[in-house]
Amino acid sequence: MEASVNEKIHVCSSDGIELEDLIRFDHEDHTFCIYHTLDGFFATDGYCTHEEQHLEDGIVIDNVIECPLHQGRFDVRTGKALSAPACIDLMTYPVSIENNEIYILIEKTHKTPAA
Protein backbone atom coordinates (compact mmCIF):
# COMPACT_ATOMS: atom_id res chain seq x y z
CA MET A 1 0.00 0.00 0.00
CA GLU A 2 1.10 3.57 -0.55
CA ALA A 3 0.37 6.51 1.72
CA SER A 4 1.14 10.14 1.07
CA VAL A 5 2.31 12.66 3.62
CA ASN A 6 3.25 16.31 3.31
CA GLU A 7 6.89 16.92 4.03
CA LYS A 8 7.84 20.43 5.13
CA ILE A 9 11.23 21.40 3.78
CA HIS A 10 13.23 24.42 4.82
CA VAL A 11 14.39 26.56 1.87
CA CYS A 12 16.04 29.71 3.19
CA SER A 13 15.41 32.89 5.09
CA SER A 14 12.72 35.11 3.58
CA ASP A 15 15.40 37.82 3.26
CA GLY A 16 17.25 35.49 0.92
CA ILE A 17 15.04 36.24 -2.08
CA GLU A 18 14.71 39.80 -3.27
CA LEU A 19 11.37 41.17 -4.38
CA GLU A 20 10.54 40.22 -7.99
CA ASP A 21 13.21 37.58 -7.97
CA LEU A 22 13.61 33.87 -7.57
CA ILE A 23 16.10 31.29 -6.42
CA ARG A 24 16.73 27.75 -7.44
CA PHE A 25 16.23 25.17 -4.70
CA ASP A 26 17.33 21.57 -5.11
CA HIS A 27 16.10 18.88 -2.76
CA GLU A 28 16.98 15.22 -3.17
CA ASP A 29 16.35 14.46 -6.86
CA HIS A 30 13.96 17.34 -7.42
CA THR A 31 14.60 20.96 -8.41
CA PHE A 32 12.31 23.89 -7.64
CA CYS A 33 12.10 27.63 -8.11
CA ILE A 34 11.04 29.80 -5.18
CA TYR A 35 9.69 33.24 -6.08
CA HIS A 36 9.22 36.45 -4.16
CA THR A 37 6.53 38.70 -5.64
CA LEU A 38 4.41 41.53 -4.29
CA ASP A 39 1.80 38.89 -3.47
CA GLY A 40 4.17 36.77 -1.39
CA PHE A 41 6.34 33.71 -1.81
CA PHE A 42 5.56 30.90 -4.25
CA ALA A 43 7.17 27.65 -5.37
CA THR A 44 7.04 25.77 -8.66
CA ASP A 45 8.92 23.03 -10.40
CA GLY A 46 12.30 24.25 -11.60
CA TYR A 47 12.13 23.27 -15.24
CA CYS A 48 10.02 24.91 -17.93
CA THR A 49 7.36 22.56 -19.26
CA HIS A 50 8.21 23.45 -22.85
CA GLU A 51 11.82 22.31 -23.02
CA GLU A 52 14.31 21.19 -20.46
CA GLN A 53 15.38 24.66 -19.44
CA HIS A 54 15.68 25.65 -15.81
CA LEU A 55 13.76 28.77 -14.87
CA GLU A 56 16.40 30.01 -12.41
CA ASP A 57 17.70 32.55 -14.97
CA GLY A 58 14.20 33.65 -15.93
CA ILE A 59 12.70 37.06 -15.32
CA VAL A 60 10.00 37.63 -12.69
CA ILE A 61 7.57 40.41 -13.57
CA ASP A 62 4.62 40.87 -11.21
CA ASN A 63 3.48 37.26 -10.64
CA VAL A 64 4.83 35.91 -13.91
CA ILE A 65 8.01 33.94 -14.54
CA GLU A 66 9.36 34.11 -18.09
CA CYS A 67 11.56 31.25 -19.27
CA PRO A 68 15.00 32.51 -20.34
CA LEU A 69 15.18 30.23 -23.38
CA HIS A 70 11.97 30.70 -25.38
CA GLN A 71 10.06 33.17 -23.23
CA GLY A 72 7.25 30.86 -22.24
CA ARG A 73 5.42 32.53 -19.34
CA PHE A 74 3.77 31.08 -16.26
CA ASP A 75 1.76 32.50 -13.37
CA VAL A 76 3.85 31.48 -10.37
CA ARG A 77 0.80 31.50 -8.07
CA THR A 78 -1.09 28.86 -10.03
CA GLY A 79 1.52 27.47 -12.40
CA LYS A 80 -0.77 28.31 -15.32
CA ALA A 81 0.98 28.56 -18.69
CA LEU A 82 0.22 32.06 -20.00
CA SER A 83 1.83 32.22 -23.40
CA ALA A 84 3.33 30.03 -26.08
CA PRO A 85 5.48 28.08 -26.46
CA ALA A 86 4.57 27.01 -22.94
CA CYS A 87 1.29 25.08 -23.09
CA ILE A 88 1.54 22.80 -20.07
CA ASP A 89 1.10 24.27 -16.59
CA LEU A 90 3.91 24.21 -14.06
CA MET A 91 3.48 22.16 -10.88
CA THR A 92 3.17 24.43 -7.84
CA TYR A 93 3.83 23.73 -4.16
CA PRO A 94 2.42 25.33 -1.02
CA VAL A 95 4.77 27.72 0.74
CA SER A 96 4.71 28.72 4.38
CA ILE A 97 6.68 31.40 6.21
CA GLU A 98 7.54 30.74 9.85
CA ASN A 99 9.79 33.09 11.80
CA ASN A 100 11.03 34.63 8.54
CA GLU A 101 12.01 31.22 7.21
CA ILE A 102 10.57 29.82 3.98
CA TYR A 103 9.27 26.25 3.83
CA ILE A 104 7.71 24.36 0.98
CA LEU A 105 5.35 21.46 1.36
CA ILE A 106 6.00 18.45 -0.82
CA GLU A 107 3.72 15.49 -1.01
CA LYS A 108 5.67 12.31 -0.51
CA THR A 109 4.45 8.80 -0.96
CA HIS A 110 5.61 6.01 1.30
CA LYS A 111 5.10 2.34 0.99
CA THR A 112 3.39 1.01 4.08
CA PRO A 113 3.16 -2.61 5.08
CA ALA A 114 -0.11 -4.24 4.05
CA ALA A 115 -2.52 -4.73 6.96
Place this chain on the structure above:
Amino acid sequence: MAERFAPTNAASSSVHIDSKVIRPLRQRRNGAGLVFLLQWGIGLTLTSMLVWLALGSGWIWPAMTIHGGLLTLPAYALSHETAHGTAYRTRWLNEAILWFSSILYMEEPLHRRYTHTNHHTYTWHQHLDSQMPFDLPMTFRIWVFEIAGLSLTRYHIVRLVQMACAQYSPMIRKVVPQDELPRLTRNAWIFILLYTIIAISIFLGQNWLLWFLVLPRLLGVPIMQSFTILQHAETAVNSPSILETTRSFGTNWLGRSLYMNMNFHVEHHLYPNTPFFALPALGQALASQIPEPDPGFWRTSLELVSVVLRRSLGKSTRARSIRQAPQMITEGAIASTSKATM
Protein backbone atom coordinates in the same frame (compact mmCIF):
# COMPACT_ATOMS: atom_id res chain seq x y z
CA MET B 1 21.44 8.06 -25.42
CA ALA B 2 22.51 11.07 -27.53
CA GLU B 3 24.01 13.92 -25.57
CA ARG B 4 21.67 16.87 -25.29
CA PHE B 5 22.73 20.04 -27.13
CA ALA B 6 23.71 22.79 -24.71
CA PRO B 7 22.22 26.14 -25.81
CA THR B 8 24.82 28.63 -26.96
CA ASN B 9 24.97 31.25 -24.25
CA ALA B 10 27.18 32.45 -21.39
CA ALA B 11 27.42 28.98 -19.84
CA SER B 12 28.53 27.34 -23.10
CA SER B 13 31.05 30.16 -23.56
CA SER B 14 32.55 29.79 -20.06
CA VAL B 15 31.51 33.33 -19.22
CA HIS B 16 30.19 34.04 -15.76
CA ILE B 17 28.70 37.05 -14.08
CA ASP B 18 27.61 37.37 -10.49
CA SER B 19 23.85 37.17 -10.14
CA LYS B 20 23.91 40.36 -8.05
CA VAL B 21 25.44 42.17 -11.05
CA ILE B 22 23.23 40.74 -13.80
CA ARG B 23 19.97 41.00 -11.86
CA PRO B 24 19.61 44.78 -11.99
CA LEU B 25 20.80 44.80 -15.61
CA ARG B 26 18.02 42.43 -16.65
CA GLN B 27 15.27 44.55 -15.10
CA ARG B 28 12.76 45.61 -17.72
CA ARG B 29 11.47 49.13 -18.01
CA ASN B 30 9.06 50.92 -20.32
CA GLY B 31 10.85 54.27 -20.20
CA ALA B 32 13.88 53.60 -22.39
CA GLY B 33 11.76 51.94 -25.11
CA LEU B 34 9.23 54.76 -25.07
CA VAL B 35 12.01 57.35 -25.36
CA PHE B 36 13.36 55.35 -28.32
CA LEU B 37 9.91 55.46 -29.96
CA LEU B 38 9.64 59.20 -29.36
CA GLN B 39 13.09 59.89 -30.81
CA TRP B 40 12.38 57.64 -33.76
CA GLY B 41 9.09 59.43 -34.41
CA ILE B 42 10.76 62.85 -34.27
CA GLY B 43 13.56 61.66 -36.55
CA LEU B 44 11.11 60.24 -39.08
CA THR B 45 9.11 63.47 -39.04
CA LEU B 46 12.27 65.45 -39.84
CA THR B 47 13.40 63.11 -42.63
CA SER B 48 9.84 63.07 -44.03
CA MET B 49 10.07 66.85 -44.27
CA LEU B 50 13.37 66.40 -46.07
CA VAL B 51 11.69 64.09 -48.60
CA TRP B 52 8.80 66.53 -48.96
CA LEU B 53 11.18 69.41 -49.64
CA ALA B 54 13.06 67.32 -52.21
CA LEU B 55 9.97 66.18 -54.12
CA GLY B 56 10.28 66.96 -57.83
CA SER B 57 14.07 67.40 -57.70
CA GLY B 58 17.04 65.08 -58.04
CA TRP B 59 17.55 65.37 -54.26
CA ILE B 60 14.60 63.08 -53.74
CA TRP B 61 16.80 59.98 -53.94
CA PRO B 62 19.33 60.94 -51.26
CA ALA B 63 16.49 62.28 -49.14
CA MET B 64 14.57 59.02 -49.45
CA THR B 65 17.75 57.06 -48.65
CA ILE B 66 18.30 59.01 -45.43
CA HIS B 67 14.62 58.65 -44.55
CA GLY B 68 14.80 54.95 -45.46
CA GLY B 69 17.80 54.33 -43.24
CA LEU B 70 15.98 55.93 -40.34
CA LEU B 71 12.88 53.89 -41.13
CA THR B 72 14.49 50.51 -41.71
CA LEU B 73 17.34 50.05 -39.24
CA PRO B 74 15.30 50.98 -36.14
CA ALA B 75 12.39 48.87 -37.45
CA TYR B 76 14.73 45.88 -37.57
CA ALA B 77 16.16 46.67 -34.14
CA LEU B 78 12.77 47.21 -32.53
CA SER B 79 11.31 44.09 -34.10
CA HIS B 80 14.30 42.16 -32.75
CA GLU B 81 14.11 43.63 -29.26
CA THR B 82 10.36 43.10 -28.95
CA ALA B 83 10.71 39.54 -30.30
CA HIS B 84 12.90 38.98 -27.25
CA GLY B 85 10.25 40.63 -25.09
CA THR B 86 12.85 42.95 -23.60
CA ALA B 87 11.91 46.30 -25.16
CA TYR B 88 9.05 47.03 -22.75
CA ARG B 89 8.11 45.77 -19.35
CA THR B 90 4.40 45.96 -20.18
CA ARG B 91 3.61 42.85 -22.17
CA TRP B 92 0.80 44.20 -24.38
CA LEU B 93 2.93 47.23 -25.29
CA ASN B 94 5.83 44.97 -26.23
CA GLU B 95 3.58 42.78 -28.38
CA ALA B 96 1.89 45.75 -30.09
CA ILE B 97 5.26 47.24 -31.02
CA LEU B 98 6.44 43.81 -32.16
CA TRP B 99 3.58 43.78 -34.66
CA PHE B 100 4.13 47.35 -35.82
CA SER B 101 7.89 47.00 -36.28
CA SER B 102 7.59 43.56 -37.87
CA ILE B 103 5.19 44.93 -40.48
CA LEU B 104 7.89 47.45 -41.41
CA TYR B 105 10.59 44.77 -41.25
CA MET B 106 8.35 42.45 -43.34
CA GLU B 107 8.51 39.37 -41.14
CA GLU B 108 5.53 37.77 -39.45
CA PRO B 109 5.98 38.34 -35.66
CA LEU B 110 5.72 34.73 -34.47
CA HIS B 111 8.06 33.54 -37.19
CA ARG B 112 10.39 36.35 -36.17
CA ARG B 113 10.28 35.33 -32.51
CA TYR B 114 10.62 31.58 -32.88
CA THR B 115 13.30 31.53 -35.56
CA HIS B 116 15.24 34.06 -33.55
CA THR B 117 15.06 32.14 -30.27
CA ASN B 118 16.30 29.16 -32.25
CA HIS B 119 19.15 31.34 -33.54
CA HIS B 120 20.12 31.98 -29.93
CA THR B 121 19.91 28.33 -28.95
CA TYR B 122 22.06 27.20 -31.90
CA THR B 123 24.04 30.33 -32.72
CA TRP B 124 25.89 29.88 -36.02
CA HIS B 125 25.55 26.09 -36.01
CA GLN B 126 25.30 24.56 -39.44
CA HIS B 127 21.84 23.11 -40.26
CA LEU B 128 20.58 23.95 -36.76
CA ASP B 129 20.58 27.75 -36.63
CA SER B 130 17.49 28.91 -38.52
CA GLN B 131 18.93 32.39 -39.07
CA MET B 132 22.10 31.75 -41.03
CA PRO B 133 21.37 34.12 -43.90
CA PHE B 134 24.23 33.26 -46.27
CA ASP B 135 26.48 30.44 -47.39
CA LEU B 136 29.93 30.29 -45.81
CA PRO B 137 32.54 31.39 -46.42
CA MET B 138 31.14 34.62 -47.73
CA THR B 139 32.17 35.71 -51.20
CA PHE B 140 31.85 39.15 -52.76
CA ARG B 141 28.78 38.04 -54.70
CA ILE B 142 27.07 36.87 -51.53
CA TRP B 143 28.03 40.12 -49.83
CA VAL B 144 26.41 42.17 -52.63
CA PHE B 145 23.21 40.12 -52.48
CA GLU B 146 23.13 40.51 -48.70
CA ILE B 147 23.83 44.23 -48.58
CA ALA B 148 21.31 44.96 -51.32
CA GLY B 149 18.76 42.99 -49.32
CA LEU B 150 17.91 40.79 -52.29
CA SER B 151 18.35 37.54 -50.36
CA LEU B 152 16.52 38.81 -47.30
CA THR B 153 13.60 40.33 -49.21
CA ARG B 154 13.18 37.19 -51.27
CA TYR B 155 13.27 35.09 -48.10
CA HIS B 156 10.65 37.26 -46.39
CA ILE B 157 8.30 37.22 -49.37
CA VAL B 158 8.63 33.48 -50.00
CA ARG B 159 8.17 32.66 -46.31
CA LEU B 160 5.13 34.92 -46.03
CA VAL B 161 3.43 33.27 -49.01
CA GLN B 162 4.35 29.79 -47.79
CA MET B 163 2.94 30.48 -44.35
CA ALA B 164 -0.22 31.99 -45.82
CA CYS B 165 -0.67 28.76 -47.82
CA ALA B 166 0.01 26.71 -44.66
CA GLN B 167 3.11 25.28 -46.27
CA TYR B 168 5.51 25.01 -43.37
CA SER B 169 9.13 24.21 -44.06
CA PRO B 170 10.85 21.54 -41.96
CA MET B 171 12.69 24.35 -40.15
CA ILE B 172 9.41 26.12 -39.29
CA ARG B 173 7.93 22.86 -38.05
CA LYS B 174 11.02 22.37 -35.95
CA VAL B 175 11.16 25.80 -34.32
CA VAL B 176 7.49 26.79 -34.07
CA PRO B 177 5.22 24.87 -31.68
CA GLN B 178 2.52 22.90 -33.51
CA ASP B 179 -0.30 24.84 -31.83
CA GLU B 180 1.09 28.13 -33.14
CA LEU B 181 1.11 27.18 -36.82
CA PRO B 182 -2.51 28.29 -37.54
CA ARG B 183 -1.71 31.68 -35.99
CA LEU B 184 1.30 31.94 -38.29
CA THR B 185 -0.98 31.43 -41.28
CA ARG B 186 -3.58 33.91 -40.01
CA ASN B 187 -0.89 36.53 -39.37
CA ALA B 188 0.67 35.95 -42.79
CA TRP B 189 -2.71 36.73 -44.39
CA ILE B 190 -3.00 39.92 -42.33
CA PHE B 191 0.45 40.98 -43.56
CA ILE B 192 -0.39 40.19 -47.18
CA LEU B 193 -3.67 42.09 -46.86
CA LEU B 194 -1.87 45.15 -45.47
CA TYR B 195 0.76 45.11 -48.19
CA THR B 196 -1.94 44.63 -50.83
CA ILE B 197 -3.87 47.64 -49.51
CA ILE B 198 -0.69 49.73 -49.75
CA ALA B 199 -0.07 48.52 -53.32
CA ILE B 200 -3.66 49.23 -54.41
CA SER B 201 -3.58 52.66 -52.74
CA ILE B 202 -0.48 53.58 -54.72
CA PHE B 203 -2.09 52.26 -57.88
CA LEU B 204 -5.08 54.48 -57.16
CA GLY B 205 -2.88 57.55 -56.88
CA GLN B 206 -1.79 57.68 -53.23
CA ASN B 207 1.78 58.41 -54.31
CA TRP B 208 2.85 59.68 -50.88
CA LEU B 209 3.02 56.02 -49.81
CA LEU B 210 5.61 55.47 -52.51
CA TRP B 211 7.79 58.47 -51.60
CA PHE B 212 7.50 58.24 -47.82
CA LEU B 213 7.20 54.50 -47.19
CA VAL B 214 7.80 51.97 -49.97
CA LEU B 215 10.82 53.42 -51.80
CA PRO B 216 12.56 54.58 -48.58
CA ARG B 217 11.98 51.14 -47.09
CA LEU B 218 13.75 49.56 -50.08
CA LEU B 219 16.53 52.17 -50.16
CA GLY B 220 17.10 51.78 -46.43
CA VAL B 221 17.79 48.06 -46.63
CA PRO B 222 21.52 48.41 -47.43
CA ILE B 223 21.96 50.59 -44.34
CA MET B 224 20.20 48.02 -42.17
CA GLN B 225 22.08 45.14 -43.75
CA SER B 226 25.43 46.89 -43.33
CA PHE B 227 24.88 46.69 -39.59
CA THR B 228 23.36 43.22 -39.33
CA ILE B 229 25.91 41.54 -41.61
CA LEU B 230 28.64 42.33 -39.08
CA GLN B 231 27.00 40.24 -36.35
CA HIS B 232 28.46 36.90 -37.41
CA ALA B 233 30.35 37.30 -40.71
CA GLU B 234 33.81 35.67 -40.69
CA THR B 235 33.26 34.18 -37.23
CA ALA B 236 33.54 30.50 -36.32
CA VAL B 237 30.91 27.94 -37.27
CA ASN B 238 29.68 25.20 -34.93
CA SER B 239 31.46 26.55 -31.87
CA PRO B 240 29.71 26.39 -28.48
CA SER B 241 31.36 29.69 -27.57
CA ILE B 242 29.58 32.92 -28.38
CA LEU B 243 33.00 34.59 -28.12
CA GLU B 244 33.98 32.75 -31.30
CA THR B 245 30.72 32.90 -33.26
CA THR B 246 29.67 36.47 -32.66
CA ARG B 247 31.08 39.96 -33.11
CA SER B 248 30.71 43.17 -31.16
CA PHE B 249 31.94 46.36 -32.77
CA GLY B 250 32.29 49.99 -31.85
CA THR B 251 30.07 52.66 -33.33
CA ASN B 252 29.09 56.23 -32.53
CA TRP B 253 26.02 57.39 -30.60
CA LEU B 254 23.90 57.57 -33.76
CA GLY B 255 24.71 53.98 -34.75
CA ARG B 256 24.10 52.77 -31.20
CA SER B 257 20.79 54.63 -31.02
CA LEU B 258 19.40 53.46 -34.36
CA TYR B 259 20.63 49.90 -33.83
CA MET B 260 19.42 49.75 -30.21
CA ASN B 261 22.90 48.83 -28.95
CA MET B 262 23.02 45.62 -30.99
CA ASN B 263 26.66 46.42 -31.78
CA PHE B 264 27.14 44.89 -28.30
CA HIS B 265 26.27 41.64 -29.99
CA VAL B 266 28.51 39.28 -28.02
CA GLU B 267 26.99 40.63 -24.82
CA HIS B 268 23.50 40.23 -26.27
CA HIS B 269 24.09 36.59 -27.20
CA LEU B 270 25.66 35.77 -23.84
CA TYR B 271 22.67 37.13 -21.92
CA PRO B 272 19.79 37.48 -24.43
CA ASN B 273 17.25 38.59 -21.85
CA THR B 274 19.20 41.75 -21.03
CA PRO B 275 17.30 44.77 -22.41
CA PHE B 276 18.98 46.92 -25.05
CA PHE B 277 19.53 49.88 -22.75
CA ALA B 278 21.57 47.76 -20.31
CA LEU B 279 23.95 46.27 -22.89
CA PRO B 280 26.70 48.92 -22.56
CA ALA B 281 26.77 48.33 -18.78
CA LEU B 282 26.78 44.58 -19.38
CA GLY B 283 29.74 45.05 -21.73
CA GLN B 284 31.63 46.86 -18.98
CA ALA B 285 30.80 44.15 -16.45
CA LEU B 286 32.06 41.44 -18.83
CA ALA B 287 35.04 43.36 -20.23
CA SER B 288 37.67 41.08 -18.72
CA GLN B 289 36.02 37.93 -20.11
CA ILE B 290 35.14 38.89 -23.68
CA PRO B 291 37.19 40.05 -26.66
CA GLU B 292 37.64 43.73 -27.41
CA PRO B 293 34.94 44.93 -29.80
CA ASP B 294 36.10 45.21 -33.41
CA PRO B 295 36.96 48.72 -34.59
CA GLY B 296 34.23 51.15 -35.56
CA PHE B 297 31.41 50.41 -37.97
CA TRP B 298 33.14 51.86 -41.03
CA ARG B 299 36.50 50.21 -40.45
CA THR B 300 34.92 46.84 -39.66
CA SER B 301 32.67 47.09 -42.73
CA LEU B 302 35.52 48.07 -45.05
CA GLU B 303 37.70 45.24 -43.79
CA LEU B 304 34.86 42.79 -44.31
CA VAL B 305 34.41 43.97 -47.92
CA SER B 306 38.13 43.68 -48.44
CA VAL B 307 38.14 40.11 -47.08
CA VAL B 308 35.25 38.88 -49.23
CA LEU B 309 36.61 40.63 -52.31
CA ARG B 310 40.02 38.99 -51.83
CA ARG B 311 38.26 35.66 -51.34
CA SER B 312 36.45 36.01 -54.64
CA LEU B 313 39.75 36.90 -56.32
CA GLY B 314 41.38 33.79 -54.86
CA LYS B 315 43.77 35.75 -52.62
CA SER B 316 44.53 35.31 -48.94
CA THR B 317 41.66 36.50 -46.78
CA ARG B 318 43.47 36.98 -43.49
CA ALA B 319 41.88 40.01 -41.81
CA ARG B 320 44.10 42.61 -40.23
CA SER B 321 41.90 44.47 -37.79
CA ILE B 322 38.70 42.49 -37.31
CA ARG B 323 38.17 39.19 -35.53
CA GLN B 324 38.17 36.25 -37.90
CA ALA B 325 37.90 32.51 -37.25
CA PRO B 326 40.90 30.49 -38.50
CA GLN B 327 38.51 28.39 -40.61
CA MET B 328 37.49 31.56 -42.48
CA ILE B 329 41.04 32.34 -43.60
CA THR B 330 41.11 31.02 -47.14
CA GLU B 331 43.43 31.19 -50.11
CA GLY B 332 42.81 30.21 -53.72
CA ALA B 333 39.65 28.49 -54.92
CA ILE B 334 37.11 28.03 -52.16
CA ALA B 335 34.13 25.74 -51.74
CA SER B 336 31.04 26.48 -49.72
CA THR B 337 31.30 24.81 -46.32
CA SER B 338 27.98 25.83 -44.85
CA LYS B 339 24.63 26.49 -46.48
CA ALA B 340 22.28 29.31 -45.60
CA THR B 341 19.12 28.42 -43.71
CA MET B 342 17.26 31.58 -44.68
